[in-house]
Amino acid sequence: MTLDTSRQYTDKELRSAQFLCAKPEAQDNLIGTLPEGADLVRLENLYAVSAATPKVRCAGCGSRLHRHGFTGLLSTGQRVLLGSTCGAKAFGSWEIAKRELDGLRGRQYYLAAIDRLTENADAIEREFDLWLGCATALDATVAQFRAGMPDLFNALWGSARRGGQLTSLKRVQVRTIRQDGSMRLTTRDDVVGHGAVPGKAVFEVERAHWTTQTARAAIRDLLRAGDNPNGITAEAELQARKARAEATVRSLEELHTAFEGLPALFAPASLSMIVDWSKKVGHLKGAYRKTPTGLVRDDGAASVSLSTGYAPPSHELLDLLQDMTGRNVNRRAA
Numbered sequence: 001m002t003l004d005t006s007r008q009y010t011d012k013e014l015r016s017a018q019f020l021c022a023k024p025e026a027q028d029n030l031i032g033t034l035p036e037g038a039d040l041v042r043l044e045n046l047y048a049v050s051a052a053t054p055k056v057r058c059a060g061c062g063s064r065l066h067r068h069g070f071t072g073l074l075s076t077g078q079r080v081l082l083g084s085t086c087g088a089k090a091f092g093s094w095e096i097a098k099r100e101l102d103g104l105r106g107r108q109y110y111l112a113a114i115d116r117l118t119e120n121a122d123a124i125e126r127e128f129d130l131w132l133g134c135a136t137a138l139d140a141t142v143a144q145f146r147a148g149m150p151d152l153f154n155a156l157w158g159s160a161r162r163g164g165q166l167t168s169l170k171r172v173q174v175r176t177i178r179q180d181g182s183m184r185l186t187t188r189d190d191v192v193g194h195g196a197v198p199g200k201a202v203f204e205v206e207r208a209h210w211t212t213q214t215a216r217a218a219i220r221d222l223l224r225a226g227d228n229p230n231g232i233t234a235e236a237e238l239q240a241r242k243a244r245a246e247a248t249v250r251s252l253e254e255l256h257t258a259f260e261g262l263p264a265l266f267a268p269a270s271l272s273m274i275v276d277w278s279k280k281v282g283h284l285k286g287a288y289r290k291t292p293t294g295l296v297r298d299d300g301a302a303s304v305s306l307s308t309g310y311a312p313p314s315h316e317l318l319d320l321l322q323d324m325t326g327r328n329v330n331r332r333a334a
């Protein structure tokens, strides 16, 4: 027998591979001895049997002493069980073999995630349609706000980017006593907080429609590239696709927060807070008022209406896509 354990799993084989085996002697195509002229071409799994079951026979040396060992694939397509000593000679140590199988399991997980994504391709397309509608509404509202009330918009935008707090400066007088006993009056500007910027994420996402379209194109590319069902997708290519998918999901997560931020921004309590704050900010000088339908500038030149009826899209698209990034395992399993 010669040893050449370099045969890799094709993507197709990898999908159904089991890397830990509890019933080694129940595997298909198992033979009890190493035949003449057959090559050992691959490690199939590590096996471990419980103390309650009989020990396992090694096809290498014939001893029946093993609770832990290796299943190997032969060039004939048959499988053999090797004990810890004979197996370690063929495949390196148990630890080396385990590391190798862990790497394969990572590939296997990704391929399974791509398969689920492919199965859900229609649902994903429908969710993207819904997102595009929400993104159009978000962009239109932001554009109206920005164009109609640039001072207020920019002040909120700046606050959102500087830690997300609405602050103003309050001038206070400070009395100090000099060494000769006389009093000195000075002034100082104190920072006063008025609360957090409502719907902060709205100011952090630019061009929601564009972001959604870009994400959709990235996911379509990913599905079109698919995998290499009868071959072996290069590890570097697999990693590059995974990284792109993860970046896409991150951009959609940020966008979803912005979708949820829009109703928060236009909630009546939020508008009251913004108006109160604007009265305290020097360059805004309280030029804005709240009305039953939204905000108006005091000179009547501009108004932003409450975005009634606006609802953010559901979390379904993110559920479908996060599955692929491995960050949503519990959610999908639940």
Ligand SMILES: [Zn+2]
Residues within 6 Å of the ligand: 058, 059, 060, 061, 062, 063, 082, 083, 084, 085, 086, 087
């Ligand atoms: Zn042996």
